[in-house]
Amino acid sequence: MSLLNMTFRNVQRNFRVYTIYLFAMITGVMVHFTFSSLMYNQDILDVLNNKESFQTGVSIASVVIFLFIIFFILYANSFFMKQRKKEFGLYLLLGMKESQITRMVFFENLLIGSFSLVIGILLGGLLSKFFGMALMNLMQYDNVITLNFPYQAIGSTIILFLLLAIIASIQSFFMISRVQLVELFHAKEKMEKPIPSSFIMAALSLMLLATEFFLISRGKESSIWQDHLTFSMIAVTVGMIGGTYLFFRQFSGWLLHKIRQKHNYHEGNRVLWISSLRFQIRSNTLNLTFISLFSATIIFLIGFVSINYAVQFEAVGRNLPNDIAFQSLDKETNEKIDARIKNSEHSIEYHKTLEALVGKPNTNMDLAFENPEYFSKDVFLFPEKAYNEIISLRGNQEEIDLEDMEAVSLSQGTDSPKSFPSDQLPRFKVNVNEDITLKLIEKKDYALLGWASDPVQSMLLKPAVLIISDEAYQDLKSKAKTVHFEIYEIENEKQAESLSTDIHAIVTKKPDTYYSSFADVYSKQIEGSSLMLFAAAFLAVIALFALASVIYFKQLREATEEQRQYSILRKIGTADRELKSVIRKQLLFVFFPPLVLGILHSWLILKYYILDSVQDFPQLTSMLWFIFAIYFVIYVLFYLSSADLYYKIVNQKY
Template sequence: MSLLDLTLRNVRRNFRLYTIYLFSMITGVVIQFTFSSLMYNQDILAALENRQNFQTGVRIASVVMFLFIILFILYANSFFMRQRKKEFGMYLLYGMNERQITRMFFYETLFIEAVSLLAGMILGGLLSKLFGMLLMNLMRYDQVISLSFPIQAVGSTVALFLLLAIIISIQTYFAVRRVQLIELFRAKEKMEKPIPSSKAMALLSLFLLGLAFVLIGSGKGSAAWQEYTTASLIACTVGIIGGTYLFFRQFAGWLLQAVNRRKRYYEGNTLLWTSSLRFQMRSNTLNLTFILLFSSVIVLLTCFVAINYAVQFEAVGKNLPNDIAFESRESATNEKINRIINDSGHDIQYHRTVEGLAAEPRSAMDEAFENPDYFTPDILLVAERTYNEIVALRGDNQRVQLERNEAVALSQGTDFAKTFEPGRQTKFNVMTGAETGSETALHLIEQKDYAFLGWATDPVTSMVKKPAVLVISDETYQGLKGKADVKSFEIYQIRDAERAEELSRQLHALVTATPETYYSSFADVYSKQIEGSALMLFASAFLALIALFALASVIYFKQLREATEARHQYATLRKIGVGNGEMKSVIRKQLLFVFSPPLALGLMNSWFIIKTYILDSVKDFPNLTGMVWGIMAVYFLIYTLFYLSSTNLYYKIASGEHA
């Protein structure tokens, strides 16, 4: 019999065992092909303003996904090799060498991958259309996505999975070569020793976790973080990592010992499911610790990206409150710009001309503006009446009322707006008039998170600088007007401003023909910000699902491996009269003890950080809390499905149904 004949016979004989492996492969192909198809889909590329950035982002995400796929499939492969070590031992007894076994396994892998590629690319093509529509919906583009199978996506997927077949064969060769023949027959008979547990160490694990949660929950404005930042950071890190490790290493073992000492320990099936767990905790500790910590990070980052996407639409509006704004040019140029806007199909909703006074700061900019590097080095002084008129026109509740030398700094983008109480107001000096050199002392009563003029923009580079604006009283403005250079600005609000990229390119060329002239357009930033945040959310959600899938699979395959090793123990239980229902109950309780702690602690870690440091900072968006709970519900659902699948397959393996 040739190796190829033996390969086909093995696949037919072990088909039930290979269904899990086949599912893993198909999942990998679907993910890889779906993302590759999106990168080359012409309908998607036609709708985007930033095609190059999109393709670069998808390419990076595809590489990261493929690395996860490799790790997941290699872990699955190690499980199947352990399942078949007895079979390999028989081949060695019959005179086959390691190279022949590796070649046979390579043929099996190619066969599985051929089936996976065919099925996976068909499913991936269908899903790429669905996910393409989802991506367009996230970007708020009305673009029809057709079903396509780009040749570039087909080629890259086939090449990557051929590379994976070679990697699997190398892993198989070295794994078979490392193991002695006698070990192949006794590989499933090794038993672990239970870890001696200490009540003191168990309590220490709870103390460390509690300390971390208290510090996180105190918030970044607390004394612990303001005065002892480094110590608090170290304490949180040690508390979470050390507490998690000790929780699985000591607390879980101590809890099982406590259950063993109960008077009713021998009633029901408690003895059956707790006894085997005590022997498994040694090998499960590192796995469960890593899974819990890494999954917490994944959920945290996914929630952060989702929140960033949700607030992005309003954030762009805050950064650029005017659809088009520019420093006035000569009347002929202004009229030409007005005609271009009227002829563009973007109806003008309103047009206002406003003015301000040019000034130079004589005080440190950071006294009035947070992150002063984002602002222009010169100051624009705007009259209280002019500012309030524009605010009323926008329908915003941001009016000011000033007296004498009072001023409000428009520090848009600040984390925390400030109001300075009488007697504690910050003094800010400005110089007006290059020739007269008149210096004026203003008293800042408020630092407001609001923009009168938005970021200066460019159709290519997007946001450039923010005008540094101080709102001053009408009385002070009139007193300074004769001593300062007056600047006028044209402000337009138009229909469908987010689709005005071409209009913006025309206007930008006209306005900036004079260097250093202020120009701002909502369209210059909207497409880049929304496309970027939508792609980041789409890719991160996909990556998070894959990562959680891979992490849950680690527990999944670990439990199936232990089911194989415990098969003879369950056979003994069946002989002494333990029925199928009782065995299923034992398995469910045993696996619940393994699956539930990473789920519960992971969600708790993520929620504490998200609630304290993200949700509390964006209280103006009440729907975000529901979105975070939705993401956590998906996390819960994934682990629940793995738990249910594990209990079902664990029973089949342990009872001998899955030979």
């Protein structure tokens, strides 16, 4: 019989096992082709304002997706090789060479890979249209995406899975060559021994986890993080990884041992599932640690990019509150710009001209503006009347009322806005052709003018703005240098890139002239955050599939190894309902702790290092709980399907 004939017969004989492998391969091809085809889809590229960044981002995400695909394909291949050790032992006994077995496995991989390529590319092409439309929706574009099979994506997918077939065959060769013939026949007969548990090590696992939780909950602004950053990071890392590992290695063993010592240990079916778990601790430890940390990573990734996406819509408006704003030029140029806006597709909702005094700060800018390197060197002083008028037009009712030399600094982007006590008002000195001292009563996270922008470079610098009383402004106006700003609010400002480019070209003919446009930044920020969310969702799908593979193959292996024990239980009269109960309890102990630890790890980091930094967005907490709920439901489905699979395998005739 030729190797090719043996290959076909092996696939037919092990169809149940190969169905799992085939499904993994098809899914890998489908996801890789879907993502790759988006990078070359001309319908998407035509609508984007930043094509290079999009393709770079997709390329980076493709590499990560490729690594995930390699991971779970090789994990699946490793499982198959262990399951087939007796079969390979028989081949060796009959005189086949290791190289012949390796070639046979290579042919099997090529056969399955070829079928997976055809099916995966066809399904991936269909999905690329759907996901392309989803990406356009995230970016708030209404362009139609056509069905497309880019040859670049097809070529990269073929190369990927040829490479996978070669790597899997090399892995198979080393696994076969390192095992003795006698060991092959006893591959499934090895029994694990329970790991001796220690109360001290069990307590240490809880102490490490408690240390991690405590340090994270202190928040990044706490003294322990500010003064001992390196120590805190090391302690959190050790607590998270070491604590999780010891929790499953020692604490779970100690807990099961304590349950075993109870007087009611032999009641019901407790003895069956506890005994099985005690013998599985050694092999379960790394898997459960991986599942916990991997779950935390997946949840954190999705939570972070979802928050970033949700915040971007409002954050762009806060950073650039004016649809178009620029420093007034000569009358002719101002009229030219006004005519260009009126002749565009963007109707003017309002147009205001603001006057400000220009000053030079004599006090350290840190006092009034957080991260002063992002602010202009000159300070612009606006009267409270102009400020209140603009915020009223924006629908903001938080007007300010100032007296004498009181002032409010607009430190847009600050993490710590504050109002100063009346007896501790900071003094901020400014020169407006004469030295004046202003009393800061508040530092606000707000922008009157917003970032200076550029159609290419996006955000540049923020004008340093102080709001002073009307009386003080009138007193200083005659002595100080004044400057005017034109503020436009227009319709459909999100699609005003072309208009902004034209006006920017006119304004910047005079060097160092302030110009700001909402559209310059909006499209880039939304495209970037949408791509991050889209790529993260793809990575999460692959990661969940990899996680499911780890769980699925592990349960498949354990169930296969325990067929004999369950066969004996059935022969002595144990009912099927009792067997199902044992399996569910046993798997619950395996599934529930990693889920809880994974959610705790991710929630603490998201809560104290992400949510606390964006407290102006209370809806984000609900969004995170929704993500947790979805992950919980998916995990429960993993649990139920694993329990069902486990029962079907152990219920087969042994």
